[in-house]
Amino acid sequence: NAGVTQTPKFQVLKTGQSMTLQCAQDMNHEYMSWYRQDPGMGLRLIHYSVGAGITDQGEVPNGYNVSRSTTEDFPLRLLSAAPSQTSVYFCASSSESWNTEAFFGQGTRLTVV
């Protein structure tokens, strides 16, 4: 009963490096999204998807890319990491729309030095 799985749990990057944060869900949910959480800022939406092949920008998309080639997976790519991207990243999924319960992964804590 995995739910939403994020990998890795922790990551340290050097400025300028690229990497992909993985998110997979096994609930056949159509809706998936990525958030970043910073102290005092709550959860800010980076990118979201309402189904395979469909993605859109959220509140803070700059510096991040996403793709949704399958229903299950929604990877988040950092093209050239910057210290401002140090944060905790959460992936979430929901069945038909965000009116139903969104299930969150346990988060990826990223530090960019």
Added chain:
Amino acid sequence: GQQLNQSPQSMFIQEGEDVSMNCTSSSIFNTWLWYKQDPGEGPVLLIALYKAGELTSNGRLTAQFGITRKDSFLNISASIPSDVGIYFCAGNRDDKIIFGKGTRLHILP
């Protein structure tokens, strides 16, 4: 930037006290949601509100969807130690969920 104003930012209360927090927005939302986040975990849904004026309870938690669809409140009665955490309001509009900045609840021994 953030479209939801959540208050208070933090609360320090004694065990057994009631808690009240609220969320306001300049925009209308179709659904209001309240989540709780424990340390090191992702947020978990507490209550979902779908209609203006709706009042919903979940155990010791009660939440209401404001008549104007621009605000919501969450009450916790008779707080217990496991209520400690961060509470987020969230609004659903245009296929997106927008979160407030959270209310951090501390319970004094």
